[in-house]
Amino acid sequence: MELSASAQERALRSEVAAFLEEHKSTFDDVPRELAARLKHLRAWQKTCYDAGFVGRSWPTDVGGRGAPAGEQVLVDEEFAIAGAPPFASVIGLSVLGPALVEFATPDQKARYLPPVLAADEIWCQGFSEPEAGSDLGSLRTVAVEDGDYYVVNGQKTWTSWAQFADWCGLLARTDAEAPKHKGISMLIVDMRLPGVTVRPVEQISGHAEFCEVFFHNVRVPKSQLLGAPGQGWSIAMHAFGHERGTSALRAQIRLSSAFDHLVGAVRERLATDIDPARMAEVECTLAKSLIDIEVLRQHTFRMVGGALNGKEVGAESSTVKLLRNRTEQNLYVRAMDLLSTSLAADDKPEAALAWYDSYLQSRPVSVFGGTEQVQRNIIANRILNLPKS
Ligand SMILES: Cc1cc2nc3c(=O)[nH]c(=O)nc-3n(C[C@H](O)[C@H](O)[C@H](O)COP(=O)(O)OP(=O)(O)OC[C@H]3O[C@@H](n4cnc5c(N)ncnc54)[C@H](O)[C@@H]3O)c2cc1C
Numbered sequence: 232m233e234l235s236a237s238a239q240e241r242a243l244r245s246e247v248a249a250f251l252e253e254h255k256s257t258f259d260d261v262p263r264e265l266a267a268r269l270k271h272l273r274a275w276q277k278t279c280y281d282a283g284f285v286g287r288s289w290p291t292d293v294g295g296r297g298a299p300a301g302e303q304v305l306v307d308e309e310f311a312i313a314g315a316p317p318f319a320s321v322i323g324l325s326v327l328g329p330a331l332v333e334f335a336t337p338d339q340k341a342r343y344l345p346p347v348l349a350a351d352e353i354w355c356q357g358f359s360e361p362e363a364g365s366d367l368g369s370l371r372t373v374a375v376e377d378g379d380y381y382v383v384n385g386q387k388t389w390t391s392w393a394q395f396a397d398w399c400g401l402l403a404r405t406d407a408e409a410p411k412h413k414g415i416s417m418l419i420v421d422m423r424l425p426g427v428t429v430r431p432v433e434q435i436s437g438h439a440e441f442c443e444v445f446f447h448n449v450r451v452p453k454s455q456l457l458g459a460p461g462q463g464w465s466i467a468m469h470a471f472g473h474e475r476g477t478s479a480l481r482a483q484i485r486l487s488s489a490f491d492h493l494v495g496a497v498r499e500r501l502a503t504d505i506d507p508a509r510m511a512e513v514e515c516t517l518a519k520s521l522i523d524i525e526v527l528r529q530h531t532f533r534m535v536g537g538a539l540n541g542k543e544v545g546a547e548s549s550t551v552k553l554l555r556n557r558t559e560q561n562l563y564v565r566a567m568d569l570l571s572t573s574l575a576a577d578d579k580p581e582a583a584l585a586w587y588d589s590y591l592q593s594r595p596v597s598v599f600g601g602t603e604q605v606q607r608n609i610i611a612n613r614i615l616n617l618p619k620s
Pocket residue numbers: 355356357358359360361362363364365366388389390391392441595598599600601602603604605608
């Protein structure tokens with residue numbers, strides 16, 4: 232992707248930098264408690280959206296700015312340099328929003344996409360089930376036609392942020408007779424409908440970032456079908472392409488900010504907690520993460536560059552996902568290693584907890600969006616053309 236700085240791009244960078252200077256906000260300002268965190272990030276996203284920095288490249292008729300996609304990349308980079316916090320609409324912006332842009336009717340786009348950009352409504356992704364994670368095609372949630380409605384019954388699990396979600400992009404079986412991948416459809420489900428029960432699952436961090444979601448005779452109007460009946464699998468693959476691939480653009484920016492934080496934290500502790508005799512080793516450890524991040528960045532740019540030029544985000548997204556996993560997990564393992572002595576005795580518990588939280592949050596990166604083994608299978612079969620056996 233060509234990112235050479237034209238006069239227009241330089242002007243945009245200055246505009247973003249001025250905005251960030253005026254609205255100083257960093258990771259350190261984000262509350263730890265989940266509901267407070269989401270509230271804070273929603274307000275932050277809204278401020279940024281009003282200023283034209285969210286959905287810049289989305290079509291104007293859905294609330295975007297219709298700008299070339301490279302502009303959003305540039306804006307995101309400036310946010311990273313400033314150490315700005317992420318946005319609240321993780322699934323909406325990076326996973327299901329792009330699917331809505333591609334597959335929704337004009338009425339659905341007008342209804343659902345502007346609130347995604349402004350963080351007025353939060354989405355969750357209702358794909359995985361207790362017996363259908365890697366083997367998603369085996370999902371058992373059913374949506375049976377009844378007049379103008381689908382009646383949904385079943386259970387989803389691992390549904391991130393479901394307790395805060397207004398809408399769910401739900402995969403359900405609408406045709407029991409069709410081959411398993413062809414009988415699945417995607418429904419846009421109002422999370423407040425009677426029969427929807429959300430049960431948050433607390434993790435080792437003490438937060439409940441995902442939930443189990445139960446559907447009991449939930450009546451979903453047929454107008455809430457996304458795409459055609461039986462098109463759910465194609466829509467899910469489109470969403471995965473973005474979840475595994477293009478969302479790495481934001482991830483590498485976040486990791487780059489975290490790396491800068493880490494260097495700062497190491498520098499602060501040099502005199503006290505880190506033995507100067509270990510300096511060469513410390514520098515080497517930091518350099519490894521810097522290289523990881525740069526490699527991830529280049530691969531992500533190459534893939535996003537292809538997408539900007541109309542190439543479908545396909546199997547290549549699995550390579551980016553593997554790189555992202557390694558980069559993120561290694562970074563926080565190294566942070567724990569470098570800072571552990573001082574974190575244990577930290578007189579600023581919030582700062583210490585933030586490192587622990589990030590470390591814990593990095594562990595499931597190699598599971599969500601499809602496990603490492605599944606990504607390797609995709610690379611083996613679809614890129615290297617190796618036999619399935
Ligand atoms: C933090 C977190 C957030 C998540 N958020 C969401 C969400 O918002 N929405 C959603 O729908 N899902 C979400 N998921 C679910 C995630 O997509 C699944 O956990 C993942 O696809 C794996 O499925 P599973 O947990 O059922 O494991 P399984 O599929 O049971 O896999 C168990 C093990 O077997 C291996 N395995 C399975 N099949 C193969 C194979 N064919 N070849 C080689 N190895 C194989 C796997 O790699 C894994 O190691 C989330 C998961 C996590 C951890």
